[in-house]
Amino acid sequence: MVRNPDANRDQFRPHDHPNDAFLLTTVVGSYPKPKWLNRADELVEDPDSKFDASDLEEAHDDACRLVTREHERAGLDTVVDGEMRRNEMVEFFADRIDGYEFNGPVKVWGHNYFDKPSVVEEVAYDEPWLVDEFEFTSDVSERPVKVPITGPYTLGFWAFNEAYPSTEELVYDLADLVNEEVEKLVEAGARYIQIDEPALATTPEDHAIVGEALERIVSGIDEDVRIGLHVCYGDYSRIYPEINDYPIDEFDVELCNGEYEQIPTFTDPEFEPDLALGVVDAHTAEVESVEAIKENIRQGLRVVPPEKLTVSPDCGLKLLPRDIAYGKMENMVTAVREVEAEIDSGAIDVDDPLDD
Amino acid sequence: MTQRVAATPGLYPLPDWAKETLSELKGHQKGDLLSGDEGEAIVEQYDEVRAEFVDDQLDAGLDRVVEGQGRWDDMIAHPLTVHDSVETGGIVRYYDNNNFYRDPRVVDDLDFSGDVARELEAAGDLLADADGAADASLAATLPGPYSLADLATNEHYGDEADFQAAVAEFLAGEVAAFPDHETLFLLEPSLVTNPPAEGAESTATDAIATVADATDADVVVQTSYGALGEKLYAHLVDEAGADALGLDLVAGDRDDTVYNVQEFGATDSLALGLVDGQNTLVEEPETVAERVEWFESQVPAEGFDRTYLTPNTELFYLPANKYRAKLNALAAAAEVLD
Numbered sequence: 149m150v151r152n153p154d155a156n157r158d159q160f161r162p163h164d165h166p167n168d169a170f171l172l173t174t175v176v177g178s179y180p181k182p183k184w185l186n187r188a189d190e191l192v193e194d195p196d197s198k199f200d201a202s203d204l205e206e207a208h209d210d211a212c213r214l215v216t217r218e219h220e221r222a223g224l225d226t227v228v229d230g231e232m233r234r235n236e237m238v239e240f241f242a243d244r245i246d247g248y249e250f251n252g253p254v255k256v257w258g259h260n261y262f263d264k265p266s267v268v269e270e271v272a273y274d275e276p277w278l279v280d281e282f283e284f285t286s287d288v289s290e291r292p293v294k295v296p297i298t299g300p301y302t303l304g305f306w307a308f309n310e311a312y313p314s315t316e317e318l319v320y321d322l323a324d325l326v327n328e329e330v331e332k333l334v335e336a337g338a339r340y341i342q343i344d345e346p347a348l349a350t351t352p353e354d355h356a357i358v359g360e361a362l363e364r365i366v367s368g369i370d371e372d373v374r375i376g377l378h379v380c381y382g383d384y385s386r387i388y389p390e391i392n393d394y395p396i397d398e399f400d401v402e403l404c405n406g407e408y409e410q411i412p413t414f415t416d417p418e419f420e421p422d423l424a425l426g427v428v429d430a431h432t433a434e435v436e437s438v439e440a441i442k443e444n445i446r447q448g449l450r451v452v453p454p455e456k457l458t459v460s461p462d463c464g465l466k467l468l469p470r471d472i473a474y475g476k477m478e479n480m481v482t483a484v485r486e487v488e489a490e491i492d493s494g495a496i497d498v499d500d501p502l503d504d
Numbered sequence: 505m506t507q508r509v510a511a512t513p514g515l516y517p518l519p520d521w522a523k524e525t526l527s528e529l530k531g532h533q534k535g536d537l538l539s540g541d542e543g544e545a546i547v548e549q550y551d552e553v554r555a556e557f558v559d560d561q562l563d564a565g566l567d568r569v570v571e572g573q574g575r576w577d578d579m580i581a582h583p584l585t586v587h588d589s590v591e592t593g594g595i596v597r598y599y600d601n602n603n604f605y606r607d608p609r610v611v612d613d614l615d616f617s618g619d620v621a622r623e624l625e626a627a628g629d630l631l632a633d634a635d636g637a638a639d640a641s642l643a644a645t646l647p648g649p650y651s652l653a654d655l656a657t658n659e660h661y662g663d664e665a666d667f668q669a670a671v672a673e674f675l676a677g678e679v680a681a682f683p684d685h686e687t688l689f690l691l692e693p694s695l696v697t698n699p700p701a702e703g704a705e706s707t708a709t710d711a712i713a714t715v716a717d718a719t720d721a722d723v724v725v726q727t728s729y730g731a732l733g734e735k736l737y738a739h740l741v742d743e744a745g746a747d748a749l750g751l752d753l754v755a756g757d758r759d760d761t762v763y764n765v766q767e768f769g770a771t772d773s774l775a776l777g778l779v780d781g782q783n784t785l786v787e788e789p790e791t792v793a794e795r796v797e798w799f800e801s802q803v804p805a806e807g808f809d810r811t812y813l814t815p816n817t818e819l820f821y822l823p824a825n826k827y828r829a830k831l832n833a834l835a836a837a838a839e840v841l842d
Contacts (some may be wrong), residue, residue, distance in 0.1 A: 252823035257604035258537045266784040310785035385825035
């Protein structure tokens, strides 16, 4: 069953928040890398270059500072480092988990490839995956930091399984490792964890496996830690209302891309976790106007009341030009604060949010 | 005595060097994908890729050599996505995989293209010139009409049946232009994933027969992603004009496939999807050989003309090193059986 989002939401409300209503603003995680960082990633591979691993670490630190600040400047209530240190959402973790090996890139579409790893023996936890990244970002940020982690279902199903009798069993072992990592992050001070499970959208019939994996992930995690689940580009009628049984505080979903056609799916039966709603499209290179985003936010109020609504972009913004990504975040925050003020004044009727 | 033939239906992963050179030459976006009129520099890269694919198959010792379909950016939707009467729409999911292709929207008559015939001609030339190719012969690859129609959007022809028939006529015209080939693989994954509605089976099998009739070669109708429904299976055996039905023995429930064969008989030859095209774990040749003997023993017939030893899907899902290992496993398994 749903965790207790009421128990952890208020810690993210800034002390100087201007309105009574509070819609938590956040992002999904990834952000366009500055071009110089991509060059630096390549340079370190070049044997003729003097640019070495410690130079690259410095470059990553610089990029994290810069992008974390960029998120703060946009006015977000919770921030991330834009995943500047991560190459790809499965590869990054597979590289850190014992039991995976890499054989080379495979096609996703056209000439877009991904270094899909193989699980060749039982997976095991070695060094922490994200604790250093979290501590660094926390140090440079004045806002609370959210930590996105690729979920065990995606880590299992977006790999080749050579070692386990079923990929389901692999997923549960991975879930235990994610639980270990979450415990370490919590020890280091993290209070907002997001589990990313895009693979669930491709195989919604496996929702029960994701549910069982989440039970393992949150085992022993106090209710002052906010656990979100991000899924994107799926047919949600196939996993709702089952997600009401997931042990999460928040369900984060992209619906701007589909112009909110699927919103009614979440209205019956009553939505139980907090809803984190995508209100800007991660795959169109135009910044939505504040007015348009305000309309999108109102769609979320059809599902949950303001005190259960979180607002974010549809998905990670990494494929956008950087100025567009920033513009979307900035307009999103402006739109949220205006909607909050309109809720306070009664201009928006939360019982009939689309009514003007 | 049943002849064992090690073969694949093609769609190989590009070698890693070609992944890099071609993405630099072509780009990463939807609009950069192949349109069928690529320039000289790109043609040269694909020529090298094709030569490498032929060598890979000869090195492994396969009995049939395919072109390898390195150019097929849109997987089996390729013959439509490069067609002049087709506009490509958005990127859509390729079956239940983390792979995507451009939605081919058919907006005009599907007249003759010749795109696949040109590729096959080039592969045939390579094979003719190759050392040690004496035992191998050329195999052609095409999508089956049912799957190709299923993957496409019809904005020109009448209903679904008209569209399947039109796609079949188009593919038959392409086959007629092929150089001599020993075997034709028609890939039909949609027969399992999105089978024809009850009563519409014959529309699908008629369409397949239209394509099969266009060649003198052995025709293998290759299915993937699990067992065929029993009624559809029976229709395919009787009506599709296939010399061999290709059956996936890796994914789904193998017993369903055994039941189909025991209950409804089989085509004169069979193709068995024995090695997993979607997993890097490489099968031992002995294990593959045992699976062949096991399956043949389940079937009441005296024997088949041929049993094709194949992967259960295309091989592009794999990293390049593992794709080559799978070719080796198939060829070695056929040797174990000899």
